[in-house]
Amino acid sequence: MQKEILIAGFGGQGILFAGQVLAYAAMDAGKVVTWIPSYGPEMRGGTANCTVVIADEEIGSPWVLHPMAVIAMNLPSFNKYEPLVQPRGALVVNQNMVDRPARRTDLTTVFIPGNEIAEEIGDRRLLNMVMLGSLLAVFPVLRLDEVKAALQAHLPEKHKRLLAQNVAALERGYAQAAGITVP
Amino acid sequence: MPKELWKGNEAIAEAAVRAGLQAYFGYPITPQSEILEYLARRMPELGRAFVQAESELGAINMVYGAACTGARVMTSSSSPGISLMMEGISYIAGTEVPAVIVNVMRGGPGLGNIAPSQADYNQAVHGGGHGDYPRIVLAPASVQEAIDLTALAFDLAETYRMICMLILDGSLGQMMEPAEMPEMKPIVQREFDWAVTGAMNRPRRILSSIYIDPVAEEVVNFRLAKRWQEVQVREVRYKEYYLDDAEIVVVGFGTAGRIALSAVRAARAEGISVGLLRPVTVSPYPYSVIEELAKHVQGFLVTEMNMGQMFDDVRLAVQGRAPVEFYGRPGGVVPFPDEILAEIRRLASGQWSPDPDARLSWQKRMASVIQR
Numbered sequence: 001m002q003k004e005i006l007i008a009g010f011g012g013q014g015i016l017f018a019g020q021v022l023a024y025a026a027m028d029a030g031k032v033v034t035w036i037p038s039y040g041p042e043m044r045g046g047t048a049n050c051t052v053v054i055a056d057e058e059i060g061s062p063w064v065l066h067p068m069a070v071i072a073m074n075l076p077s078f079n080k081y082e083p084l085v086q087p088r089g090a091l092v093v094n095q096n097m098v099d100r101p102a103r104r105t106d107l108t109t110v111f112i113p114g115n116e117i118a119e120e121i122g123d124r125r126l127l128n129m130v131m132l133g134s135l136l137a138v139f140p141v142l143r144l145d146e147v148k149a150a151l152q153a154h155l156p157e158k159h160k161r162l163l164a165q166n167v168a169a170l171e172r173g174y175a176q177a178a179g180i181t182v183p
Numbered sequence: 184m185p186k187e188l189w190k191g192n193e194a195i196a197e198a199a200v201r202a203g204l205q206a207y208f209g210y211p212i213t214p215q216s217e218i219l220e221y222l223a224r225r226m227p228e229l230g231r232a233f234v235q236a237e238s239e240l241g242a243i244n245m246v247y248g249a250a251c252t253g254a255r256v257m258t259s260s261s262s263p264g265i266s267l268m269m270e271g272i273s274y275i276a277g278t279e280v281p282a283v284i285v286n287v288m289r290g291g292p293g294l295g296n297i298a299p300s301q302a303d304y305n306q307a308v309h310g311g312g313h314g315d316y317p318r319i320v321l322a323p324a325s326v327q328e329a330i331d332l333t334a335l336a337f338d339l340a341e342t343y344r345m346i347c348m349l350i351l352d353g354s355l356g357q358m359m360e361p362a363e364m365p366e367m368k369p370i371v372q373r374e375f376d377w378a379v380t381g382a383m384n385r386p387r388r389i390l391s392s393i394y395i396d397p398v399a400e401e402v403v404n405f406r407l408a409k410r411w412q413e414v415q416v417r418e419v420r421y422k423e424y425y426l427d428d429a430e431i432v433v434v435g436f437g438t439a440g441r442i443a444l445s446a447v448r449a450a451r452a453e454g455i456s457v458g459l460l461r462p463v464t465v466s467p468y469p470y471s472v473i474e475e476l477a478k479h480v481q482g483f484l485v486t487e488m489n490m491g492q493m494f495d496d497v498r499l500a501v502q503g504r505a506p507v508e509f510y511g512r513p514g515g516v517v518p519f520p521d522e523i524l525a526e527i528r529r530l531a532s533g534q535w536s537p538d539p540d541a542r543l544s545w546q547k548r549m550a551s552v553i554q555r
Contacts (some may be wrong), residue, residue: 020188020359024188027186035359037357058325058358060441060448061441061442061444062354062441062447065519128377180491
């Protein structure tokens with residue numbers, strides 16, 4: 001059994017790093033994991049993204065056509081991946097960058113004001129951790145404390161001063177999504 | 184050693200360092216430049232030789248020279264760059280010195296693109312430089328396998344005084360996976376009886392690929408072939424998945440092989456008796472394994488990121504005992520598991536290709552895709 005998470009948006013929204021944090025947390029939890037940036041079949045059409053596959057056994061394809069969970073940081077990603085999420089999957093959308101409601105009714109879709117929350121905490125670059133926190137609330141592939149521990153353990157030394165803010169962003173995103181009643 | 188998250192290209196570079204790499208010569212080209220970048224920092228730290236050459240021709244001939252001293256040497260490049268190295272590769276083979284070469288393949292022919300591809304299979308396994316020379320070719324499918332095979336490559340190259348090439352594609356180069364690095368091996372100056380190290384107090388040695396006398400060159404060719412027979416007996420490596428009761432066998436190497444694994448598992452979940460054979464050494468090729476399977480399976484599906492190159496090797500092993508089908512995505516396009524699953528379902532329902540060469544049927548099925 002494996003779980004696939006695709007994180008998509010514009011370059012500069014911290015997409016690759018959000019995926020790496022998830023991959024580190026999966027590794028530390030003893031899982032098998034692959035992280036791969038936009039570099040394959042999913043490149044057929046536009047947005048920047050990375051795919052993280054987490055499993056208990058040897059992973060086959062590092063890419064999937066229909067991921068179980070998607071974080072869409074902007075409108076092009078929302079448009080592209082909403083139709084591709086597996087039925088009953090999870091979709092976390094950055095509300096501040098989209099202008100339409102969800103079309104699928106068979107998904108757990110949450111709209112998170114990611115940019116607003118990141119700026120409230122003090123840095124718009126925390127968007128990726130806010131959205132990752134929200135994902136964990138609706139798609140519990142790993143526990144929030146496992147991801148927080150991975151940040152603590154693997155954040156490069158020169159960025160350690162940013163740890164508290166990043167953890168706060170994860171927690172705020174998680175709380176925001178957990179507080180939304182989902183169907 | 185605990186597992187760490189490694190990117191494929193950097194993992195190969197560090198694995199080479201730990202295997203005792205003494206000198207690296209290269210020239211940047213996407214999608215393998217991280218190997219060169221990593222070693223540009225790491226090798227001087229350790230007091231070892233790193234040279235960014237003026238071109239691929241320079242790099243491979245520096246490898247040639249350093250290899251003649253018995254040092255552990257390596258270069259890496261990507262498809263167009265490897266083509267430029269082919270003259271030097273033939274010279275290295277003709278001189279019977281060991282060298283490790285990494286080809287992170289990209290879409291071609293020509294300048295092509297930087298997307299993942301397996302289109303250099305024939306160049307690596309069957310062709311490349313001029314002349315009759317054997318070479319060992321390893322095809323990793325994961326970051327851990329890339330690490331393990333990099334270390335193995337140096338041992339094989341030295342044992343058989345032969346070129347050992349790793350072929351992978353940019354997706355494995357860019358992918359991150361948890362992997363365990365081997366311990367750092369100390370540099371050992373090996374006392375080879377052929378290496379040119381300065382002829383103080385011993386008879387001089389001459390290393391060359393020139394044999395003006397055809398009779399002498401003929402002897403060399405037979406010697407290379409004899410060594411290759413040993414390699415074929417001892418060094419075939421492959422991985423089997425769900426083959427015990429398989430009626431359909433998918434064959435794929437590297438990235439195409441691991442993508443096929445996902446398709447095979449999905450087909451198994453639907454009740455289809457399908458398995459996967461993933462060659463790890465594509466030269467020497469696991470012919471006898473396929474020959475044995477051909478005696479009791481319904482047929483084979485070869486999947487590659489090219490127009491059907493390893494396909495010929497599978498057919499050679501099967502020798503007409505069973506149908507051999509093909510599904511590929513060339514030019515830098517990577518298949519999704521769903522595409523291979525659809526092919527497995529087609530075969531499970533008995534719809535085998537009508538053409539004697541299944542590549543023709545595949546090209547017809549792909550018509551809607553390639554007219555895009």
